[in-house]
Amino acid sequence: MAKTFKGGVHPPEAKVTAELAISGIELPERVIIPLSQHTGAPSVPIVKVGEKVLVGTKIAEADGFISVPVHASVSGEVKAISDYPHPLGRAMPAIEIESDGKNEWIDLSDWHDLTDASPDRIRQAVRGAGIVGLGGAAFPTHVKLSPPEGKSIDTVILNGAECEPYLTADHRLMLEHPDEILEGLRVIMRVLGARRGCIGIERNKPDAIQKMNEALGGENAIEVLDLKVKYPQGAEKQLIKAITGREVPCGGLPMDVGCLVQNVGTAYAIYEALKFGKPLVERVLTVSGCAAKRSGNFLVRIGTTFAHVVDKAGGMTEDCAKVIMGGPMMGIAQHTLGVPVVKGTSGIVLLSEAEISLEEPGPCLRCGACVDHCPMRLVPNEIARLVEKGHVKAAESYGLMDCMECGVCAYVCPSKINHVHLIKVGKSEVIARRKKESKKEG
Amino acid sequence: MSPLAVGPSPHIRQDLNIRGVMYAVVIALIPAAIGGVYFFGIRALFIMILASVAAIATEAICQKATRRAITISDGSALITGILLAFNLPPGVPYWLPIVGAVFAIAIAKIPFGGLGYNPLNPALAGRAFLLASWPVYMTAAWTAPSRGTLSGMNAITTATPLGVFKVARQILINPGAGADEMSRANSYLAELYSSASLKNLFFGNVGGCIGETSVILLLIGAAYLLIRGIICWRIPVSYIGTVALLTWMLGGKGLFHGYPLFHVLSGGLVLGAFFMATDMVTSPVTPKGKIVFGIGCGILTTVIRLYGGYPEGVSYSILIMNITVPLIDRYTRPRKLGEVGSS
Known part of the structure; x- marks a missing residue:
C-alpha cells in the first residue's frame, strides 16, 4: 500500500x-535579480551601478538571520538597481545586470570540499x-x-x-x-x-x-x-x-x-x-x-x-x-x-x-465536496462565507489560519467559489490585526 | 497575443458545475418518473409537468420582480417541481401541484435568498403546505396502479400499504379490541408482510404518491448519483438503517418483533432518503453531521409511522431535521489535521 x-x-x-x-x-542578454526571492527580509545590495560582476559574485547581502545573500547569475555590468515586476505580484527592488556574453565564473578552483x-x-x-x-x-x-x-x-x-x-x-x-x-x-x-x-x-x-x-x-x-x-x-x-x-x-x-x-x-x-x-x-x-x-x-x-x-x-x-x-x-x-x-x-x-475556468462564482450549494476533500480537514465553505461576510474572527475559530491554500476546495467546488482568494484576504486581515495588537502591547 | 488573465489559484477547476449537479439529479429522477406514468397513467405526467412549469415560472417571476439575475436554467426549480409532483397522490386536482409549486418557490426558497440559502427543502415545504391546507386531497386522492391494487394485497382495496398497517396496528395496540378484530388485523399484517406484497412494493405495483412507489426505479437513479459522486452514502444508509432497526425493535408485538423490510420498502422512505434528505442545501456538510442527520430522520419517521397520527412521516421528518442542520454542522466539525484534543 x-x-x-x-x-x-x-x-x-x-x-x-x-x-x-x-x-x-x-543565456539572456540581461537578468533582473530581485532582492526578495525568499521568505524573510529582502537582501541589501552591495554593488553599485556600473560595477563589473562575474557569475557567482555576491551582489546583495542577507539582512538578518531569516534572509540570504543574492548572487549574480551572468557576468557583465550592473545596469540599474530599481523596482521591477516581480512574480509575486507587485514591483519590487531588483538588480539588473547586462551580460557580457562571456559567462565568466568567479574563481572556485581553491574551494575545499565542505561535505x-x-x-x-x-x-x-x-x-x-x-x-x-x-x-x-x-x-x-x-x-x-x-x-x-x-x-x-x-x-x-x-x-x-x-x-x-x-x-x-x-x-x-x-x-x-x-x-x-x-x-x-x-x-x-x-x-x-x-x-x-x-x-x-x-x-x-x-x-x-x-x-x-x-x-x-x-x-x-x-x-x-x-x-x-x-x-x-x-x-x-x-x-x-x-x-x-x-x-x-x-x-x-x-x-x-x-x-x-x-x-x-x-x-x-x-x-x-x-x-x-x-x-x-x-x-x-x-x-x-x-x-x-x-x-x-x-x-x-x-x-x-x-x-x-x-x-x-x-x-x-x-x-x-x-x-x-x-x-x-x-x-x-x-x-x-x-x-x-x-x-x-x-x-x-x-x-x-x-x-x-472563468465561470463566475455561484451560491454555495453546501454540497460538502470541499469538506470531504480538504487535506487539513477544515470546513472551507464556512470559512470562505464568514470571511466574505466580514466575520474574520469567526473564520479564525473555524481554522482560517490552518489553511495552506492548496486550492483543493476551489478545485472541486461546483459553484466555482474562490475559497483560496477569500481565505488569503481573511488571513491578511488577521495578520494586520495581530501586528496592531502586538504594537499596542509593546 | 491577448492580454493575460490573472486571478486567484487554483487555475484549473473540475468540470462539474451547479448545472451539472442539478441535471444529474434530474436524470436520476427519470426512471421513477417513467414508473409513475406507467403505474398511474398520463395524469401523473400532467401533474409532473404542471408542478415543474409552475416552479420554474414562479422562480423567474420572483427574480424578475426583485430585479435579480434569473437563474431558472440552473435546474434547481425543475428538481423542486418534479420532487413535489413525486410527493403528490395521483388523483389530486390539477390546480393543486401549481399551488404547491408556487408555495415551494415563492415562500420556501426565494425569500431566503434563493438557491443555497433556503433552510427547508422547497418541495417538501410545498407538500407540507398542501397537506395542511387540503388534507382530504392529500390523504385520499389515491388511485390504484394500472396492474394492481392500492394496497398491493387482494383483501383490501381502499388504503395504501402504510394505511393498512396503521389501521391494523391501532387495533392490535388497543386493549379493548375484540378477538375478531384482532385476528383480522393479524391476517392483514401477515398479508402485508407476504412475499407477494413485498414484491409489489419493490417494483412499485401499489398505491402511493406518484414517484415514491417503485423502490427499484428509485434505486437505479440513486445508484447513478452515488457513482457520479453527487450524493454520498451517509445520509441514505443511516436514515434507512435507523428506520429498519427501530421498526424491527418497536414495530411488532413486544420488542424485536417488527418487520423492517416492509417499512423500508413502503411509503416514501427510499425516495426521501436518496433524493430529499440528501438535498445538499438543506443537509449537513460534515461527514459525521450527515450520519447524525440520517439517524434523526430515521427516528422521526419511525415515531410518526408507529405512534403518530399519519401513516407516513418521511416528509415531516426531513423538514424537522432540516431546521437542525446549522446546529448539527456546528457540533460535528471534523478534527483538523494536527488539532490537539479528543474526538
Whole structure:
C-alpha cells in the first residue's frame, strides 16, 4: 500500500515533460535579480551601478538571520538597481545586470570540499550560497538547518512527490542526479543529527523510485518511499503524516514532531554548494501547459525573464490565456512575461483558454465536496462565507489560519467559489490585526 | 497575443458545475418518473409537468420582480417541481401541484435568498403546505396502479400499504379490541408482510404518491448519483438503517418483533432518503453531521409511522431535521489535521 493522507483530489497529471532531459537554455542578454526571492527580509545590495560582476559574485547581502545573500547569475555590468515586476505580484527592488556574453565564473578552483565539514561550517556555507527551499516557498534553508535549543529532529524527509500537474523538474533531477541528491540528504541528516532519512516519491514516477533505490544501494538509514498519486501529496504536513504518521500540531512546525522536509532540488543545491562552492545562480524548471508550443525541463539562470525562457523553449500559442509561475493548483498568475525567474520558480505553465475556468462564482450549494476533500480537514465553505461576510474572527475559530491554500476546495467546488482568494484576504486581515495588537502591547 | 488573465489559484477547476449537479439529479429522477406514468397513467405526467412549469415560472417571476439575475436554467426549480409532483397522490386536482409549486418557490426558497440559502427543502415545504391546507386531497386522492391494487394485497382495496398497517396496528395496540378484530388485523399484517406484497412494493405495483412507489426505479437513479459522486452514502444508509432497526425493535408485538423490510420498502422512505434528505442545501456538510442527520430522520419517521397520527412521516421528518442542520454542522466539525484534543 502506497502511503498517503486523508482528503485531496486527482487533477489531470499532465506530466508531458517527464521523458525530456534537463537542457540548458541560451543565456539572456540581461537578468533582473530581485532582492526578495525568499521568505524573510529582502537582501541589501552591495554593488553599485556600473560595477563589473562575474557569475557567482555576491551582489546583495542577507539582512538578518531569516534572509540570504543574492548572487549574480551572468557576468557583465550592473545596469540599474530599481523596482521591477516581480512574480509575486507587485514591483519590487531588483538588480539588473547586462551580460557580457562571456559567462565568466568567479574563481572556485581553491574551494575545499565542505561535505564533511562541521555542522556550523555547513550552515554558514549553505547560507553563503544563498540557498532557499526550491519547492516554491523559498524559506531560507540554513534556518531550517538550525533548530532552536530543545528541538531535536530524528527524521529528514526529501520531498520528491511533485504533486502539481505539469511540473517535472524534481522528477528529472531525481533521474539525472540521484547520487548528488542523496549526498545532500546525508549532509542534512548529519547537520541535524537525524537517524532516519526518507525520500517520498509519488507512484507515477516509478523510474525515479527505481533510480533513487539503485543509488541508495542498501543504506539502512535512508529509504525511498512510494506515495499514492494524489494532490497535495507534497504538502509538508500531508507528507509528514503519510510517511511518519505524525501530525504537525496546528500553528506548529515540522520540527515540533521531530521532522524536517526539504525539496529534492534543495538537497541537490546544498550538495553543489558544499562540494564545489557553487552559489544558487540557476535552477531547473519546467515549461509546460497546453499553450506552450514546446515543453521541456530547463536549467535556467536566476533573473532570466519569463519572456526569454518561453521564447527559447519554443514560444506560446495564440490562445495562451494564463501564465502561471509554479503549478496550476498553487501557482501565481502573471500579468506580464517581463517578470524574472526567481529561486522559487519551479515552473512556467502556460494555460490555454480551454484549460482555465472563468465561470463566475455561484451560491454555495453546501454540497460538502470541499469538506470531504480538504487535506487539513477544515470546513472551507464556512470559512470562505464568514470571511466574505466580514466575520474574520469567526473564520479564525473555524481554522482560517490552518489553511495552506492548496486550492483543493476551489478545485472541486461546483459553484466555482474562490475559497483560496477569500481565505488569503481573511488571513491578511488577521495578520494586520495581530501586528496592531502586538504594537499596542509593546 | 491577448492580454493575460490573472486571478486567484487554483487555475484549473473540475468540470462539474451547479448545472451539472442539478441535471444529474434530474436524470436520476427519470426512471421513477417513467414508473409513475406507467403505474398511474398520463395524469401523473400532467401533474409532473404542471408542478415543474409552475416552479420554474414562479422562480423567474420572483427574480424578475426583485430585479435579480434569473437563474431558472440552473435546474434547481425543475428538481423542486418534479420532487413535489413525486410527493403528490395521483388523483389530486390539477390546480393543486401549481399551488404547491408556487408555495415551494415563492415562500420556501426565494425569500431566503434563493438557491443555497433556503433552510427547508422547497418541495417538501410545498407538500407540507398542501397537506395542511387540503388534507382530504392529500390523504385520499389515491388511485390504484394500472396492474394492481392500492394496497398491493387482494383483501383490501381502499388504503395504501402504510394505511393498512396503521389501521391494523391501532387495533392490535388497543386493549379493548375484540378477538375478531384482532385476528383480522393479524391476517392483514401477515398479508402485508407476504412475499407477494413485498414484491409489489419493490417494483412499485401499489398505491402511493406518484414517484415514491417503485423502490427499484428509485434505486437505479440513486445508484447513478452515488457513482457520479453527487450524493454520498451517509445520509441514505443511516436514515434507512435507523428506520429498519427501530421498526424491527418497536414495530411488532413486544420488542424485536417488527418487520423492517416492509417499512423500508413502503411509503416514501427510499425516495426521501436518496433524493430529499440528501438535498445538499438543506443537509449537513460534515461527514459525521450527515450520519447524525440520517439517524434523526430515521427516528422521526419511525415515531410518526408507529405512534403518530399519519401513516407516513418521511416528509415531516426531513423538514424537522432540516431546521437542525446549522446546529448539527456546528457540533460535528471534523478534527483538523494536527488539532490537539479528543474526538
